[in-house]
Amino acid sequence: MNKISKAGRQAGYAAMASGALGFALGGFFDGILLHQILQWHHLLSGLPQAAADLRFLILTDGLFHLAMYLVAALGLLWLWRGRAAVLAPAAGRLGLAWGLIGFGSWHITDALLSHWLLGIHRIRMDSDMPLVWDILWLCLFGLAPALLGVWLKRGGRGSGFHAAPLALAVITVAAGAVQAFPPASEGPVVVLFRSGMDETGVMAAIAAVDGSLAGRDPSGTLWAVALPEGGPASSLYAHGALVVSGAGLPAGCLDYTRPDEA
Known part of the structure; x- marks a missing residue:
């Protein structure tokens, strides 16, 4: 039994x-x-x-x-x-x-x-x-x-x-x-910067990694950033980014939003 x-x-x-x-x-x-x-x-x-x-x-x-x-x-x-x-x-x-x-x-x-x-x-x-x-x-x-x-x-x-x-x-x-950890995709990465960071700060952060603005969502919360060839997306974390898609940290939720072209 x-x-x-x-x-x-x-x-x-x-x-x-x-x-x-x-x-x-x-x-x-x-x-x-x-x-x-x-x-x-x-x-x-x-x-x-x-x-x-x-x-x-x-x-x-x-x-x-x-x-x-x-x-x-x-x-x-x-x-x-x-x-x-x-x-x-x-x-x-x-x-x-x-x-x-x-x-x-x-x-x-x-x-x-x-x-x-x-x-x-x-x-x-x-x-x-x-x-x-x-x-x-x-x-x-x-x-x-x-x-x-x-x-x-x-x-x-x-x-x-x-x-x-x-x-x-x-x-x-x-x-x-x-x-x-979604696979990194080709093209711009989508970035969520820290709260309170204005457009000037965002542009300075993008420039600091030798990137360029590829687009943003209408609310200005998410930013699409084109990085130079070989440039690590994770470098944006040192300049105010909270989450970066394709940077080796959980960022799958960012993939829902399609930023408008700049």
Whole structure:
């Protein structure tokens, strides 16, 4: 009886781990694709008061990403505690199933809570038909993965993928790293300078690194800076920059904003 009880606890931890990792992966997927690549929204883009303060938007995006890291860390802890169950015959199918359920659950929660109940953002803030995009995203990345996970959990195919929980852990950790440290892109870097730094100070900072102004957002909060070839973006930190995209520090939230051309 004790062995069965211990095995049951191990299986429970493994299932919770896969669900938590899938949920965190859903959040990272949202951040990487919608914030950094497609650049469709911030976490609080739907609130006029928050949308007027870009620094606050970046702060809340960072807090959201931190929450996803905590969920992923909890999933890794549960995976460690349930490690003995990972090699069980049905571990692959169940791990994949709970991972899909977790991934879909994130998007379902985001749609119901963030898009419709609270209205803090929509999938595409610049669309004339935001509801269409919300429903499309919910169906593709929320309902479809969750239903597929339920089907696998009830005995559908997928039992041959024995390494599913471990693979899910690796993918989630990798996604979290990409979210925190997006690859440096070619062209200007986007810079958030410290509060109270006026245009004269910004231009002096840009000149100090032999850069040139490439653009800025309408509020004058974010600045696009073209650096000389080989010039390190991190050098801007010595001249009043708080966050610099592509400078080896978490700056993915800056990628949402497209500065106007100077």
